[in-house]
Amino acid sequence: MSKYNKQGCLFRLLLTDQQLPNQQELQGFEQEQCYINGYLTNEQAICAQLKIESGNQQALLNAALKRWGDKVNKHLCGDYVLVWLNGEQLLVTSSARASFTLYYQQHNGLALATDLSHLSHQVEGTLNQEQLLQALTLGPLAGKYTCFDHISQLQSGETLIWQLQQTIKLSHQARLSHAEQLILAQDNNQPTAEPIAIRVTDDIDLTELFNQMPSLAHRLGEPVMDVTLAHFDNIVQASEANSLLLDDSWLTARNMIDERSFYQGYSWCKGILKPPLLKQRDQLKKFQQQLTTTFEAAQNEQRESLSFSQWLDLHYVIPAWCQILQRICQHHGKTLINPYIGSKQLMNLVMQADNQPTAYFSLQQVSLANIYDAMQRLFHVGEPDTLKLFNLNPAITARLVRRQTDLPRRVEQLSVILLTFDYLARFHPGRLN
Amino acid sequence: MNTLMIQARDGAKLACHRYCPEEGLDTYARLLFLHGGSFNSRRYANIAKACVKSGFEVILCDWRGHGNSEGTPGTCDYVGQLEDDISDTISWFEQRQPLPLILGGHSSGSVVCLRYIEKYGQDKLSGCYFIAPAISNTLEPLRFDAPGSKKSFMMNYWRKKPSYHPAPESSLKHIPKMNNRKFLLALVLPFLRHRTVMRFPGSAKMAALEGRVLNYSFNLMASVSIAKYSKAFRQIKVPIALICGESDEILHPSFLPTVAQWHLPPTLDKEVYMLPKLNHMSVLSGAARVLPQWLAQRWVKSAVPQAQEEHLVEQVG
Structure with a gap:
């Protein structure tokens, strides 16, 4: 089990520009450690590929992130979101057709949460009327925007990297295409439930x-x-x-x-x-x-x-x-x-x-x-x-x-x-x- | 039990029947209890005795004009005088022996408590409880449809009422009858507001024996009504218990669960007790069983689990 899951499905990270020099103090986040919410379906294959002892998911995630970086979601199959604090970078990524969500807000700092309510409680998110009209007329559609201004959602198959230097800056943004996502989500080796x-x-x-x-x-x-x-x-x-x-x-x-x-x-x-x-x-x-x-x-x-x-x-x-x-x-x-x-x-x-x-x-x-x-x-x-x-x-x-x-x-x-x-x-x- | 006569702001003496735990035992909190419309405190001794056993001081208050309290039976000087009387009673006890205060009542007594909370806030309260609160200003709390409800529904919602369920004969003995003509006249002509507009069912002879008041004036009727109950419930910030019989003749069985979910704050300590087979009056025996439990879980130190204890500490802070 990953560290994330041990924390009872609660994940929050709030960064302000003032906090940047002391990144080690970021609410228990450890450098070079990957946090996952969700599950992998090709864990054994990746373990074999990376020559990692089977069953050690944390080691596998850390090694996978080091090896593939912002392309990791092309190799790790399953349904998940990943967060990785690496030196002066924060990487977040989600699997192809992920049902797990991660919300973020970059406004006077950077805030991340798996739960919209945690984020909207912490930051001042005003109502996004455009999204409200969209929800009223079309119903829920997967996308970047939420019903709050400034609070966005990591889309499935998307990877974002922020540089945490003098100021917090989004330096990389990429997303798997719809077709790629359908191909990557083929793996059926799902956990028992x-x-x-x-x-x-x-x-x-x-x-x-x-x-x-x-x-x-x-x-x-x-x-x-x-x-x-x-x-x-x-x-x-x-x-x-x-x-x-x-x-x-x-x-x-x-x-x-x-x-x-x-x-x-x-x-x-x-x-x-x-x-x-x-x-x-x-x-x-x-x-x-x-x-x-x-x-x-x-x-x-x-x-x-x-x-x-x-x-x-x-x-x-x-x-x-x-x-x-x-x-x-x-x-x-x-x-x-x-x-x-x-x-x-x-x-x-x-x-x-x-x-x-x-x-x-x-x-x-x-x-x-x-x-x-x-x-x-x-x-x-x-x-x-x-x-x-x-x-x-x-x-x-x-x-x-x-x-x-x-x-x-x-x-x-x-x-x-x-x-x-x-x-x-x-x-x-x-x-x- | 001893009866205290407390002077209200207008000089009227209000009867409060005080039940205290035995000497030497801890008293965890004080319960103020308001009886239902037409009745007086005599009928509620069983609830008082049950709560006293759990270590709570209980004050059964007679409304003005009811029971042993002074005042003209069936009326009051102005709309809202009853909540002013509660405020005077609370102040009187607070000055003599401060204790955490839990306010509540039965039927219309609950509505008076709600009005008190709306007017005076909850600074002096540690908790509140409502037993079969008779909220009858709007249509949705009611179990049965009154004769004019079809018209009223149409006027309020601009469409036909989808169903009509009049009260069965057996239920009518608990439901007061309103004289709409007299009510409207009193609404327009203030000098008529002391005249009877509503009558409780029952024989005058039996009522005299029981000390009941059967006729209510416009002023008194308006003092036991609340127009925007949802707004009042929303303000509640102290632990709350809602108790009702599933066979209540006045309240719709879904009403209190709906209030708890839609009108009370999401993080509030709230408990709804829907007691099977009990009606508007027999719910009192059920309340005598569940109310002491609810109180003990929150205010009796030895029974308070850690989490609730922290909640109480927070409240005190």
Whole structure:
């Protein structure tokens, strides 16, 4: 086991320019030591290659980093993020299609954390409205930006190096291409894990599920994007094993984007958005165009036989979804082993993608947990921070709720994001201003 | 038990029934308990006795106009007078023998406590507890739909109420009836605010024997209501216990768990007890069982685990 794992899945590093001369004092970080969050799948092969005694992961990581440096993620297979403090350099890297996350912020120093909430508590991260609009319209997509300004996420297959000299400076930034990542993630020699319970929605206590959301939002440090995540959180909490094998029923519940809704974007929920969010339309459009261009380029280069929505699903939706599921497991001190990392399994998943999964909540339910009633109650208790961004008045929310019959999942997602956003604004006001 | 008459700021004498642990035993904290609407402290002696056994001093307070307290039965001088009375009572005890104070009550008594917290803050409190808090200003806390709830839902949320569940006959004996016409008149004409607008079910003869007050004026009714309960709960920073019977006739069984998760701060020491088979009144017997446990886990030194002890030290600091 690596040092990182012994520390109970908690990893934080805060560097300021003033601290630089005394790097050895950086919160217990040792020079020339590699810290890993995640697991390797080709450990034995690498041990043989580097002539290292099998079973000594720390020695293997240190040797691998020394040998391959910023190319290490091309050689080490698995699902991980690595951090390496080496002389006056700090290297961070992640595996191809990594579900483990690392957040960083370079603003008055450098801060790193595996957990977004740790970072957003420590540094003053204001809300990134552009990302919020993107999340509301497209759902979670894998990318560099988070819902806080200045806080970025290490992308899968990405390597960053900072020079820690007079000032902290990003000196190297490289990322494996989508195709490279799919090839590198082929290795199937995954650790053994207990299969996680299949997603079954018949016998769920909806009130309990509804009440799980604020605590999940608090732990994640950002609004909950889908009720499925609260359901998953419940299941992970109930399971006793430390390593859980992901079941595809949790992946099929992801937010699939069809081409039509991708371009229509925010139009269906425009009424509820106030000018600060509507101003971000141009940015959203740019992002959409950027994705379209990347897709076209990928098609020309590799002649991928994927439609745009399938390509989006493969490279943006599934990775983001897996990362959130992994973060939920990490909060419970567990590791999620993802068998849907290799291209064969992924392609099956993408090709089988059906219509949107059904919503959890329904207008017909007679329950306090009826999320639509709850959303409308926000009108009475909504926080000023929420009300700055959303039109939470009965006329507009009622109109939106009525769309529940034709867009059940989307209305539910919007409601969940709004409710948990308001909750975070209530108890962490400084962070969502 | 001894009864103390404490003078409120307007000169009225308020009855406080004090239960103390036996001489020579430690007293860990003082519990202030407010009875539910229409009743008085007499009904709550079992809870007091159970808590005293665990080493807590218990003060059962009669609201003004109720039990042995002075005041006109069924009304008060102004909206909010009851929380002023709590404040006067707390100050009186604090001046004589300071002890960590835990405030709470049953039904409307809980709402008065919540109003006190909203108005006076929690500087003087070490904890609070709410037994079946009768929050009835909004629709969502209620188990059953009142006759006008369809209209009210439509006015609030601009859509049709998805369901309508009127209270069964058996539950009506606990639910007070409001005279909407008189209420609206009193709202517009302040001089009518001492007249009865709400009536508790029950015979006048039995009420007289039990010392109950069946008729409530606008002022008193408004003093036991809270418009923005979520805002009040959100402010709570001291350990809190929420206790309710699963068969409560007034509160929806999901309400308190929802309050705990959505309206109380995420890192707060909070505990929800949903007691099976108990209703709005029989929950008192259940509360007499769980409340002393909750208190002991937090305030009795020998029973306090290390982590909680640190939490208490932090609070004292």
